[in-house]
Amino acid sequence: MRELLFATGEHLLIVALSMIVATLVGVGLGILSSWKKRLGTVIITIAEIVQTIPSLALLALLMIIFGLGNLTMGIALVLYALLPIIRNTQVALTELPPAIIDAARGMGMSRSQRLTQVEIPLAIPMIFGGIKVALVNSLSIAVMGVLIGSGGLGYIIYRGIQQRNMARILIGAIPVVVIALFFDWAMTKIEQRLSTHTT
Amino acid sequence: MIEFRNVTKRYGRTTILDDVSFTIERGQFVVLIGPSGCGKTTTLRTINRLIEPKAGTLFIDGEDVTHQNPVELRRKIGYVIQQIGLFPNMTVEQNISVVPKLLKHSRAECEAITRELLALVDMPYEENASKYPSELSGGQQQRIGVLRALAASPPIVLMDEPFGALDPVTRESLQEEVKRIQRKLKKTIVFVTHDMDEALRLADTIIFMDKGRILQMATPEEMLQNPADPLIKSFLGRHTDDEAIAAPKKAEAFMKRRVYTVHENAKTLESIERMRKREVNSLVVIDDDERFLGTVSIEAIKERGKAGHPIREYINGETLTVHRSDDAKEAFDKLLSSSENYVIVLNDDRTVAGIITRTSTAKAMGEALWGEMDA
Amino acid sequence: MKLITLFSSNWHPLLSSVGTHSMLVIISVGLGIIIAVPLGILLTRKSGAAPIVLAAASMVQTIPGLVMLGFALVLLGIGRKPALATLTVYSILPILQNTYTGISEVPFAYTDAAKGIGMTPMQVLFKVELPLAVAPIISGIRTSAVYIVSWATLAGMIGAGGLGDWIWTGLATYNTDYILLGAIPSALLALLFSASIALLERLLKPRGLRRMS
Known part of the structure; x- marks a missing residue:
């Protein structure tokens, strides 16, 4: 039981830290992509390619570079989380109603004022939606950390697989699925809340 | 000839059509009009059995169609809707020949039909046949929508607010074209609108509906002279003369x-x-x-x-x-x-x-x- | 330089792994299409069942691949068949979702017009609904194929064969060469599948729809 709690905590911690990094980097790159269209296409294509690489292959390759441990897992999670966040940020910022941007410009706002006071607040529901998708994915992918010496619930699952013990696999798997479904549900609610204020 | 005999339609507790009976003679241009929710579109969609009535019978040319195969019935009745509904994955020619193809007409026949119909609305075949709907203007799209309904030369054509989404100028020219085509090809047209101007311009007979019932069925002349209900009067609006208003009030x-x-x-x-x-x-x-x-x-x-x-x-x-x-x-x-x-x-x-x-x-x-x- | 010698000295077994891997993907996605497309169409006809089935499908998708393969290992044993069964289940989900939404989002005006001019339900489906839903259905197939390339590497764990074998061996023995020999080709394979299906999508999309989007 203590082992399960500890593993769950570790799992959540790894995912949470990676998500914070991924959000900062992803939103930043998303804003950049919305400003420079060419560069944006390049950034998103790269993120798409990263997303396409099989998770086992990416993890193994990262392990060669960064060695075993939590850091490598974190980097993998950040890389996988980037695409939905970048894409949603970029789409949200480029598809803002032109009338609103026009009004902001007409009121004499500078580019950075427009961004912080008008554009980002309006884009938040959609950005949040991207973070939700990334988070739910990450919870599932983090299970593979066990293969590269990182902690979390994957360890319990993998030991169950090696022992061919269904109960053990389930003990590790159920928290993963329940947590993922919970975040999916809760963040969808928050997303709806957020969007009622902006539309 | 289209005859409704005691047709009733309900959705749950709400009655959409309440014991409706009327007869439309062959070759007539009949306009169904009334406030929204009055049952005019339901009446129209009952004719080609997109809606099945709860009770009552529908006769076309004296034949009870409530038990006919609806698919075959629909192929003999043209159908035009407000959203146009041209299939975006098909060219103009393919759209026009959809029904002839369903009726197993040959390729050459389909092309002949398309040519003939495009000529009817002054859209040259060479220029337009291979275009996709997304390449046409709204008015052109609806012209093709009308032609598609005419393609299998059905004796009856149903039109559900076909020009409602068009700008006034385009609408007027399409109204004229449809009226001209109807006279020329002697079609029976049943036409739904909420625009009294349109009804007066097109109709041989106007059927005014409210709350699932027919308030008045009359020629435009008659309706103007003797609106049977205050609601009809308000729809006629500026078309009625001011004498009625000046008359002593009861x-x-x-x-x-x-x-x-x-x-x-x-x-x-x-x-x-x-x-x-x-x-x-x-x-x-x-x-x-x-x-x-x-x-x-x-x-x-x-x-x-x-x-x-x-x-x-x-x-x-x-x-x-x-x-x-x-x-x-x-x-x-x-x-x-x-x-x-x-x-x-x-x-x-x-x-x-x-x-x-x-x-x-x-x-x-x-x-x-x-x-x-x-x- | 070292990479080139590594690949050139192992190209023969590697090629056979690529072949096996591709077969795994093609068979499971193929089965996925055969099951998911008709099922998705059926769901649009029985609107009551759709929310339940789709919710169940998205729930299954939150189960980590490692866990699903663990189940397969315990329940079905080691080998290619259990692996294929698991991969097929996974491949169904994105295709099912996209078929359902693709067809239910065909505007009512088109299906209404199709019915109104006398198409049978089958003609409405094949002449109007499916052509208009081709793009979302194929993009579901693409998502599915990319996932399956990835899960097929994982399935090396339960004896599916393919490129996963190299990575698993490399991880177990800390052999960098094996990891590279498995990881790089599997990444390229995933990109190849993704790109070729994207091309297919563009080719199959009805011409009249192309300029609309």
């Missing part, structure tokens, strides 16, 4: 229809309770046949009333009355020359039609002087 035009009545056998306390609930000082007393007997006031009951006695004992038989078709002026004169606060308006059979109060008189005069009022 009492019924000023009355309030809500009148609180009480049966002559009701007891005193019961009547007081009723007045309290309705916040009125008097009630209209009626007999078993709902005929007017007089009024009873709260003062009369308070002064003389005994608990448990029927209120007919306290009726004031002197209440002012007018007939509903009496001149309104008469009602006003009666009111002004007495100390009463109201006049009761009666129907022919002496049942109560409504009430004219001092307040409603004042309002009517205000309106006569300053136009529509809010209160």
Whole structure:
């Protein structure tokens, strides 16, 4: 039981830290992509390619570079989380109603004022939606950390697989699925809340 | 010939079509019109059985179609909708020849049909046949929509607000084209709209519907001269002449229809309770046949009333009355020359039609002087 | 330089792994299409069942691949068949979702017009609904194929064969060469599948729809 709690905590911690990094980097790159269209296409294509690489292959390759441990897992999670966040940020910022941007410009706002006071607040529901998708994915992918010496619930699952013990696999798997479904549900609610204020 | 016989349609508890019967002669241009939710589109969609009625029968050329195969029926009836519904994955030619193809016409026949129809609306075949709907303007798209409906030369064409989404200029030219085509090809057209201008311009016969019933079915001429209902009059709006408005008003035009009545056998306390609930000082007393007997006031009951006695004992038989078709002026004169606060308006059979109060008189005069009022 | 010698000295077994891997993907996605497209169409006809089935499908998708393969291992044993069964289940989900939404989002005006001019339900489906839903359905197939390339590497764990074998061996023995020999080709394979299906999508999309989007 203590082992399960500890593993769950570790799992959540790894995912949470990676998500914070991924959000900062992803939103930043998303804003950049919305400003420079060419560069944006390049950034998103790269993120798409990263997303396409099989998770086992990416993890193994990262392990060669960064060695075993939590850091490598974190980097993998950040890389996988980037695409939905970048894409949603970029789409949200480029598809803002032109009338609103026009009004902001007409009121004499500078580019950075427009961004912080008008554009980002309006884009938040959609950005949040991207973070939700990334988070739910990450919870599932983090299970593979066990293969590269990182902690979390994957360890319990993998030991169950090696022992061919269904109960053990389930003990590790159920928290993963329940947590993922919970975040999916809760963040969808928050997303709806957020969007009622902006539309 | 299309005949509706006692057609009824319900969705759950709401009745969409309420025992509708009418006949449309061959070669007629019939327009269904009315406020939204009146059942006009449902009527149209019943003809090609996109909607199945709850009860009643539909005959086309004397044949009961309620048991025919709906797919075959629809191939013999053209169908045009407001959203146009041209298939975006097909070219103009493919769209026009959809039905002929379903009917297994050869490729050459389909092309001949497309050529002939495009010529009808002055859209050259060479220029337009291989275009996709997304390459056409809205007006052109709907022209193709109309042609698609005509392609298998069906004797009947149904049109559901086909020009509703077009700008006024395009709409007008399409109306003319459709009218011309209808005359030339002698089609029976059933056309739904909520635009009276359009109805008057196109129709041989207008069917005006409200709340699932037909209020009037008449030629445009007739409807203009004799609108059968105030609602129709309001739809005709600027088309009716102003004489009707200047004509002397009848009492019924000023009355309030809500009148609180009480049966002559009701007891005193019961009547007081009723007045309290309705916040009125008097009630209209009626007999078993709902005929007017007089009024009873709260003062009369308070002064003389005994608990448990029927209120007919306290009726004031002197209440002012007018007939509903009496001149309104008469009602006003009666009111002004007495100390009463109201006049009761009666129907022919002496049942109560409504009430004219001092307040409603004042309002009517205000309106006569300053136009529509809010209160 | 070292990479080139590594690949050139192992190209023969590697090629056979690529072949096996591709077969795994093609078979499971193929089965996925055969099951998911008709099922998705059926769901649009029985609107009551759709929310339940789709919710169940998205729930299954939150189960980590490692867990699903663990189940398969315990329940079905080691080998290619259990692996294929698991991969097929996974491949169904994105295709099912996209078929359902693709068809239910065909505007009512088109299906209404199609019915109104006398198409049978089958003709409405094949002449109007499916052509208009081709793009979302194929993009579901693409998502599915990319996932399956990834899960097929994982399935090396339960003896599916393919490129996963190299990575698993490399991880177990800390052999960098094996990891590279498995990881790089599997990444390229995933990109190849993704790109070729994207191309297919563009080719199959009805011409009249192309300029609309």
